[in-house]
Amino acid sequence: EHSSDLFERLQCRYLTRREFQRYMSDPSMNAWFVSKHMNEVYQDMNQPLCHYYIASSHNTYLSGSQVSSESKTEMYRNVLNRGCRCVELDCWDGDNNEPVIWHGGTLTTKILFRDVIHTINKCAFEHNPYPVVLSLEVHTSGDQQVVMAEHIREIFGSRLAEPFNDETSDDLDFTPETLREKFLIKWKPPRLGRTESQLAL
CATH class of the missing domain: 3.20.20.190 (Phosphatidylinositol (PI) phosphodiesterase)
Incomplete structure (x- = not known):
């Protein structure tokens, strides 16, 4: 639901700061997010x-x-x-x-x-x-x-x-x-x- 709202907002000319933050941290909108890196410690x-x-x-x-x-x-x-x-x-x-x-x-x-x-x-x-x-x-x-x-x-x-x-x-x-x-x-x-x-x- 949040992702679809964001997608609609992306059709506009601008995003609010809060919307931009949501966009940058939404795994479904950013393929470079790896679930493993979000849910468990993988660093040494x-x-x-x-x-x-x-x-x-x-x-x-x-x-x-x-x-x-x-x-x-x-x-x-x-x-x-x-x-x-x-x-x-x-x-x-x-x-x-x-x-x-x-x-x-x-x-x-x-x-x-x-x-x-x-x-x-x-x-x-x-x-x-x-x-x-x-x-x-x-x-x-x-x-x-x-x-x-x-x-x-x-x-x-x-x-x-x-x-x-x-x-x-x-x-x-x-x-x-x-x-x-x-x-x-x-x-x-x-x-x-x-x-x-x-x-x-």
Whole structure:
């Protein structure tokens, strides 16, 4: 039905942007689409992780404007279900020693770091088994970094990828295949001179 509608539209002098997108992604209108390539992974997934482009999300938690929109845990579910494999968490000190996620210095709302980790853990591999990178932008105190580390270890459990031994491992230990259903944590280490509690992550 959609294909016939598109065919009729092609008789006109123009297509809308949405119609063009439908045309370009419709297998029945494009013979070069191979069903195998659409329904299963056919690429080599045993190369080092750095050999791949990784679909990433910026300010993942925001539902709209970067200045005044709501922060929602559901946004993580949305992007992960659409194939994103790297999500961003901007981490700040929250009340009651519970870190929060929000776009610091703006009117955006705050959500608990713990709730975000729970959501990611629940839906990260529903449709895609390949590893998920959590890109942490950490603005928290050392004490709340400890809380973040505790939440990550407790909630992710065995799904958390542990650092490999540099002396016995190589790049092929870090491939999409060997890291199936694993979480990787990416963050910028603190500057020298921080207290031990600030090295929790």
